[in-house]
Amino acid sequence: MKFTREDIDTQELDRRRALYGPLTAAVRDLVDATIRTEVDEAVIREVQATVVAATAKLRAEQIDGGFGMRFTADGESIAWGNAGIGLRNAIAPPLVIVSDDAGLHWTEVTLGAAYEGPPGLVHGGICALVMDHLLGTTASSIEPRFTGTLTLRYRRGTPLGPLRAEARIDRNEGRKTVVVGTLSDADGVTVEAEGIFIGPPTPTE
Numbered sequence: 001m002k003f004t005r006e007d008i009d010t011q012e013l014d015r016r017r018a019l020y021g022p023l024t025a026a027v028r029d030l031v032d033a034t035i036r037t038e039v040d041e042a043v044i045r046e047v048q049a050t051v052v053a054a055t056a057k058l059r060a061e062q063i064d065g066g067f068g069m070r071f072t073a074d075g076e077s078i079a080w081g082n083a084g085i086g087l088r089n090a091i092a093p094p095l096v097i098v099s100d101d102a103g104l105h106w107t108e109v110t111l112g113a114a115y116e117g118p119p120g121l122v123h124g125g126i127c128a129l130v131m132d133h134l135l136g137t138t139a140s141s142i143e144p145r146f147t148g149t150l151t152l153r154y155r156r157g158t159p160l161g162p163l164r165a166e167a168r169i170d171r172n173e174g175r176k177t178v179v180v181g182t183l184s185d186a187d188g189v190t191v192e193a194e195g196i197f198i199g200p201p202t203p204t205e
């Protein structure tokens, strides 16, 4: 697993956020526009050439493999390639997870055309991504936990558009943390989730 330390201060972290965030947002917008455009064939070919040229520029200098998970000297995590929250990942919705003192974790996100499964509805695997990441973050609020089992009940289709997901720890059983949560639209719950998240073995195990 790729965990590395970045020797940068908060100011440099903010500078990089301000640099890469808008690029990712522009690529995300490009994905949406690619799905929904109705322009004529000549424009499609012209845009394709522009995108290919832009990609070649970015590929001029690249890291090997994925971004990994990096930490600053202050312990701040930089998971910028992550499929759920990655600042540099246009595939990520991206999720912004917040929590309160009572242990409730939630995220409010708008899922558009890029996340469609059945017509007008969110792809079931994307619902799983949202719930896995939210429940995993909730389970990892004290120490890191990996997804062992994730169980979802799709109560009804989840419409594309604004959504809210919530999670809380149900119980801890040694290295296992059981987390429950829901995904909802304005009319109520669409998906119920339960996850069993497993921590690393203690040194005596």
Ligand SMILES: CCCCCCCCCCCCCCCC(=O)SCCNC(=O)CCNC(=O)[C@H](O)C(C)(C)COP(=O)(O)OP(=O)(O)OC[C@H]1O[C@@H](n2cnc3c(N)ncnc32)[C@H](O)[C@@H]1OP(=O)(O)O
Pocket (backbone or CB within 6 Å): 132, 133, 134, 135, 136, 137, 140, 144, 145, 146, 147, 148, 149, 174, 175, 176, 196, 198, 199, 200, 201
């Ligand atoms: C990306 C993460 C970065 C972390 C740092 C930063 C954190 C910041 C927040 C990030 C939030 C991320 C949220 C997304 C999280 C993922 O997406 S993680 C990716 C998907 N998950 C995986 O790839 C995990 C793959 N599986 C494994 O690595 C291993 O099977 C596991 C889950 C670590 C367990 O292995 P193990 O430690 O050898 O487990 P083992 O000793 O056999 O069993 C321990 C206990 O767990 C139970 N157990 C074992 N496997 C399972 C299972 N699959 N289901 C249920 N119970 C199980 C056993 O029955 C046993 O129970 P008890 O007998 O103690 O009652």
